[in-house]
Amino acid sequence: MRLRSVQRGLRIGAIAFAILTYLILIGLPTRLGSVATPVLALLTALIFWVALRGGKSKRALADQSPAPLALTGATAGLASGLLTAALIAGFARLLAAGVNVQPYLDKIVPLNMAALYGVMPGAVMAGELPGGGWLWQVGLLTLAGVVGALLVLLERSLRQRTWSTGGALRWLTIVLPFVLLAFVIWLGSPGVTLGGNNRGTLRLLAAMAAIGSALFALRAAQRGREQRILALLLLIGLAYLPFTLDQFQNSVMGIVFIFVMMGLGLNIVVGFAGLLDLGYVAFFAIGAYVYAFLSAPFASPAFSALLTSLGVPADAPLVSFWVAIPITMLAAGLGGVLLGIPVLRLRGDYLAIVTLGFGEIIRLFMLNMSDLTNGPRGLLNVAPPYLFGYNLGNPRDIFILALLGAGVIAFAAYRLDGSRLGRAWIAMREDEDVAQATGVNLVQTKLLAFAIGALFAGLAGQLYAARQTNIFPDNFTLFVSVDTLSLVIVGGMGSIPGVVLGALALKGLPEVLRGIDEYRIVTFAALLVIMMIVRPEGILPSTRRRRELHEEGGPASEPAITLEPALPTDYRTLDGGKL
Amino acid sequence: MLVLDQVHTYYDRIHALKGVSLSVERGEIVTLIGSNGAGKTTTLRTISGLLKPRAGSILLEGAPIDDLPAHEITRLGISQSPEGRRIFARLTVEENLEMGAFARTDKAGIRQDKARVLELFPRLRERLHQRGGTLSGGEQQMLAMGRALMSRPRLLLLDEPSMGLAPLLVEQIFQIIRNINEQGVTILLVEQNAHVALSIAHRAYVMETGAIVLAGPAADVLTSPQVREAYLGG
Numbered sequence: 001m002r003l004r005s006v007q008r009g010l011r012i013g014a015i016a017f018a019i020l021t022y023l024i025l026i027g028l029p030t031r032l033g034s035v036a037t038p039v040l041a042l043l044t045a046l047i048f049w050v051a052l053r054g055g056k057s058k059r060a061l062a063d064q065s066p067a068p069l070a071l072t073g074a075t076a077g078l079a080s081g082l083l084t085a086a087l088i089a090g091f092a093r094l095l096a097a098g099v100n101v102q103p104y105l106d107k108i109v110p111l112n113m114a115a116l117y118g119v120m121p122g123a124v125m126a127g128e129l130p131g132g133g134w135l136w137q138v139g140l141l142t143l144a145g146v147v148g149a150l151l152v153l154l155e156r157s158l159r160q161r162t163w164s165t166g167g168a169l170r171w172l173t174i175v176l177p178f179v180l181l182a183f184v185i186w187l188g189s190p191g192v193t194l195g196g197n198n199r200g201t202l203r204l205l206a207a208m209a210a211i212g213s214a215l216f217a218l219r220a221a222q223r224g225r226e227q228r229i230l231a232l233l234l235l236i237g238l239a240y241l242p243f244t245l246d247q248f249q250n251s252v253m254g255i256v257f258i259f260v261m262m263g264l265g266l267n268i269v270v271g272f273a274g275l276l277d278l279g280y281v282a283f284f285a286i287g288a289y290v291y292a293f294l295s296a297p298f299a300s301p302a303f304s305a306l307l308t309s310l311g312v313p314a315d316a317p318l319v320s321f322w323v324a325i326p327i328t329m330l331a332a333g334l335g336g337v338l339l340g341i342p343v344l345r346l347r348g349d350y351l352a353i354v355t356l357g358f359g360e361i362i363r364l365f366m367l368n369m370s371d372l373t374n375g376p377r378g379l380l381n382v383a384p385p386y387l388f389g390y391n392l393g394n395p396r397d398i399f400i401l402a403l404l405g406a407g408v409i410a411f412a413a414y415r416l417d418g419s420r421l422g423r424a425w426i427a428m429r430e431d432e433d434v435a436q437a438t439g440v441n442l443v444q445t446k447l448l449a450f451a452i453g454a455l456f457a458g459l460a461g462q463l464y465a466a467r468q469t470n471i472f473p474d475n476f477t478l479f480v481s482v483d484t485l486s487l488v489i490v491g492g493m494g495s496i497p498g499v500v501l502g503a504l505a506l507k508g509l510p511e512v513l514r515g516i517d518e519y520r521i522v523t524f525a526a527l528l529v530i531m532m533i534v535r536p537e538g539i540l541p542s543t544r545r546r547r548e549l550h551e552e553g554g555p556a557s558e559p560a561i562t563l564e565p566a567l568p569t570d571y572r573t574l575d576g577g578k579l
Numbered sequence: 580m581l582v583l584d585q586v587h588t589y590y591d592r593i594h595a596l597k598g599v600s601l602s603v604e605r606g607e608i609v610t611l612i613g614s615n616g617a618g619k620t621t622t623l624r625t626i627s628g629l630l631k632p633r634a635g636s637i638l639l640e641g642a643p644i645d646d647l648p649a650h651e652i653t654r655l656g657i658s659q660s661p662e663g664r665r666i667f668a669r670l671t672v673e674e675n676l677e678m679g680a681f682a683r684t685d686k687a688g689i690r691q692d693k694a695r696v697l698e699l700f701p702r703l704r705e706r707l708h709q710r711g712g713t714l715s716g717g718e719q720q721m722l723a724m725g726r727a728l729m730s731r732p733r734l735l736l737l738d739e740p741s742m743g744l745a746p747l748l749v750e751q752i753f754q755i756i757r758n759i760n761e762q763g764v765t766i767l768l769v770e771q772n773a774h775v776a777l778s779i780a781h782r783a784y785v786m787e788t789g790a791i792v793l794a795g796p797a798a799d800v801l802t803s804p805q806v807r808e809a810y811l812g813g
Binding site: 420423424426427430431433434435436437438439440441442443 | 627628629648649650653654658659661665667668669670677678679681682726730
């Protein structure tokens, strides 16, 4: 057994060495400069992770036990470390002896990548990878091997949900958000130079990681008292975030949480009720515009003329931000019903197309009804929220408001999920005919899904308008719908914490990645593709959805004879029934 | 209990039911047999409100139900186990059963009925927390019937319970149908497997291309030369 672990380690080490050699030859370390060491070590750890987990299947993962795995990882790391160090030392020796291997290297490296990257392999040979002498290189790669093994174990316990028995790992998960919070606060204290010019980005990243890890911590905690206490502590900790972050960080977080509000609303329509809505931005736009009319009536020529003719002064906000909330939500909810009525009989693709059109219609309406909306010139001077005379329009307060809004919506969504209406949504999502036959009122249930989802988008839209103070039709393109849908899917359809995580990943990370702008979209797309392959149910899925995508529970005694189920429910009865 | 009088149902322009009249008395098992496309399933879907008749009337205990939406008909005590089972494949067996009781609010009664259903189908108890889609064909049929029973129906509509099942299982399922009936549930049973259906039913209707062509006590229908030739292989 031990021998087999070592053999496997050597094999994996050789593979990692081959990949590293290639990366060195194309001059990646030189290109990365000062961050070459950590980046390459991290990359190697990821290579080890993938190699050590041994295939995608669950069984392969379950077969791994800690001790042999650690042995394999360490062996692989040591082997690749020694080989790499020898390679670099060899190059250095050759260079010292005055042998120029450049022309040969250019021939080895495919497509002349070295030249493409504009790198002198000579510089690499002098020992820039990973820097600090061969002992350091060997040690670092061995560590990478061990980390790779740990990642496999972590993944295994995540998948098998052995958190409750996983002792140390579980406590680590619970403590992590507090550690990250402390790190955020420490980074912000004067005199700290860690991260240099990128300290702000690092802080933002850590803050987002703190929120994300808090969600995992809550799931790791035992239900009941432990979870409640943890939730309270996390809430206190996270409530401190807006007060420690700077303007830019708060403004990013504000947008992230406005999208959390949106995502939670769309999650009801798509995740709970299974209605694919691609025009969700419409309700966001309705919320924003209605609030703009209410708070800046003077900005709209037609509306202010109407008010003046009615004898109402149009040069000041009609109502305050707080009074506007029910009005905008109601307007958006009405929009939801208006969209819902014509699409009652549509399913699947057809529904997606019609809702997509609805979203665009609203945007084009805002664009072309110049008298009312000022067209592309937009509505300016929308009022920020005020509370007892204090202007709450600054990034920090907007972040706090978004947090509060998201909290209220999350609570509402949570209650809906367990309610009778929630069960009606599930039944409808699974099979409309049968749902109806078990007593679900389809018309009412569908309209409620659209309306409730729209209410929340309306609230998000109002907050968005108050944050921007100027709104234009271009703020409400199809991409807002797409982004919102993506974050729901990435987070895990039907999962409330998933939405928060999805928003952090999809709206937050791109802001952090701005530093490496050229690779931003590529990195991001790659992340999405990888995620859809390894975790199609989303990062933090609801229990039911996880069951849907990963077969669990005891095996059936005989293969299920399913007559139609390969097709998603939506396609099943397009003809409205069978003859 | 249930009376259909000259019911006409269309799929767009296709005239599927051409004046179907039938009746089901309290406590009976009535079977509706016929070949593929005869309109058996359409008849059931019309009764349960998933299709609307263009002409004719449907009376439940003397009151018309043909213009009510499906979910209200369920509340009146008509429950359907649909063709092809159509269980909620991604929900667990238990959730499927609970969904069947959606229209009810009496928690104690629901719990009681769940126990009764699990007693009727012990196999489901073993699979209670398994996804519906992982069940075998026979188990899915049991689940579909169990789900239909969870609304505590007065009238149970069963659509092709024998479909795709091994002969031994068919026998089991039909024994259970008889048990359900003995517990006081009236049953309207649609079947292609005429022989088994006629062996447990009290009365039978034979359908052909959207109309009833023969009716009578099951024993008589079983021996009628017309039926023997068409459905029972001579």
